[in-house]
Amino acid sequence: MDAQTFFDALTKHYSEDLPFVVYSRPVDSKIKCWLQNDDAYYTTNTFTESGFVFSPFNLDEKSILIPSDNSTHLSIKVEMLDVEMPANKTTTEPDSQSHIKLVTEAIKTIEDSDLSKVVLSRCKTETIQDDPITVFKRLFNTYKNAMVYCWYHPKVGLWLGATPELLLKVEGKQLTTISLAGTKPYNKNNEVQWSAKELEEQQIVTDYITEQIKPYVQSIKTSNIETVRAGQLLHLKTRITARLDHKDSRLEDIILALHPTPAVCGFPKTIAKAFILNNEDYNREFYTGFLGELNLKSTNTRNINRRNVENNAYGVVKTQSNFYVNLRCMQIQSNKALIYVGGGITKASEPQNEWNETVEKTKTMLKVL
Numbered sequence: 593m594d595a596q597t598f599f600d601a602l603t604k605h606y607s608e609d610l611p612f613v614v615y616s617r618p619v620d621s622k623i624k625c626w627l628q629n630d631d632a633y634y635t636t637n638t639f640t641e642s643g644f645v646f647s648p649f650n651l652d653e654k655s656i657l658i659p660s661d662n663s664t665h666l667s668i669k670v671e672m673l674d675v676e677m678p679a680n681k682t683t684t685e686p687d688s689q690s691h692i693k694l695v696t697e698a699i700k701t702i703e704d705s706d707l708s709k710v711v712l713s714r715c716k717t718e719t720i721q722d723d724p725i726t727v728f729k730r731l732f733n734t735y736k737n738a739m740v741y742c743w744y745h746p747k748v749g750l751w752l753g754a755t756p757e758l759l760l761k762v763e764g765k766q767l768t769t770i771s772l773a774g775t776k777p778y779n780k781n782n783e784v785q786w787s788a789k790e791l792e793e794q795q796i797v798t799d800y801i802t803e804q805i806k807p808y809v810q811s812i813k814t815s816n817i818e819t820v821r822a823g824q825l826l827h828l829k830t831r832i833t834a835r836l837d838h839k840d841s842r843l844e845d846i847i848l849a850l851h852p853t854p855a856v857c858g859f860p861k862t863i864a865k866a867f868i869l870n871n872e873d874y875n876r877e878f879y880t881g882f883l884g885e886l887n888l889k890s891t892n893t894r895n896i897n898r899r900n901v902e903n904n905a906y907g908v909v910k911t912q913s914n915f916y917v918n919l920r921c922m923q924i925q926s927n928k929a930l931i932y933v934g935g936g937i938t939k940a941s942e943p944q945n946e947w948n949e950t951v952e953k954t955k956t957m958l959k960v961l
């Protein structure tokens with residue numbers, strides 16, 4: 593299938609007001625789309641189905657599913673798509689005072705309680721002229737290291753994003769996750785200098801993840817901390833791998849143990865989540881939730897005897913799930929884009945710097961609008 597046929601099918605499906613997701617995983621030239629065959633609202637609580645899942649920050653709300661067996665799958669392989677980038681335009685920032693006040697309150701709470709980190713966010717509204725599929729194409733061309741996506745359900749809405757953060761990959765018994773936190777602007781002429789504040793906020797995430805997965809896995813391995821680039825930003829990242837321990841280690845338990853991590857919520861989780869729900873002045877909905885492929889079957893063909901390739905090729909069927917945290921994203925409502933951005937607050941935070949960091953983060957989406 594060529595790109596034109598792929599996007600024609602997607603555009604037709606969208607014009608019929610049916611649910612779909614189109615996405616490309618990091619460093620992959622494959623673009624996949626799932627076109628749901630009806631407009632039903634399918635959900636999952638158990639994460640036992642096969643499909644594409646779109647989950648909110650607050651798992652008390654519903655996780656939405658595009659079921660594998662009720663959708664048509666298309667894919668193409670392409671390096672770049674034929675789409676123009678928008679002209680540079682100016683944007684006005686809203687008043688910083690309410691976010692700075694919220695951050696200041698959080699720092700006080702951290703000083704006076706057991707809370708050690710909380711991730712606070714805000715929503716910026718921008719006018720949008722182009723259709724979402726054009727915006728998706730720009731995301732694909734611009735952010736090769738991200739999971740880029742456009743997700744739509746007529747009963748829920750339309751979301752687009754370019755997230756650098758893997759929540760969880762499970763392939764057979766192999767589990768991979770990352771701890772991603774700490775932000776600095778990317779500057780090609782200067783080597784980044786990380787301060788104790790960013791190192792601490794990222795270490796909180798690593799410690800939490802390794803502690804939370806312990807009951808379900810063996811042989812946890814953590815990489816050295818590295819600096820990774822996401823658009824015009826840099827983050828600290830640790831890769832964590834492990835083997836699922838028990839035959840009955842359920843995906844649902846691991847998801848509930850991990851999500852939301854201190855990269856998007858805080859630590860300890862229950863205090864941080866309560867702080868967010870009580871103090872942020874809007875509902876995050878799917879921002880800082882997660883999305884991705886759930887229990888897909890993949891077959892790897894292996895040869896056990898090189899001398900007799902044809903007779904000895906056999907297929908190993910593995911179940912795979914790949915979830916990404918829904919960051920650097922926006923929701924589209926008619927001609928408005930609601931851009932969601934946040935950052936980790938610790939006792940070492942400076943409120944003005946935290947505001948500036950959220951401004952930098954809005955640029956990931958603004959660049960394609």
Ligand SMILES: C=C(O[C@H]1C=CC=C(C(=O)O)[C@@H]1O)C(=O)O
Pocket residue numbers: 711713757772773774775827854855856919920932933934935936937953
């Ligand atoms: C919560 C966000 O980013 C998280 C991921 C990487 C770095 C972060 C930070 O430096 O605060 C956040 O933990 C966001 O982009 O909205």
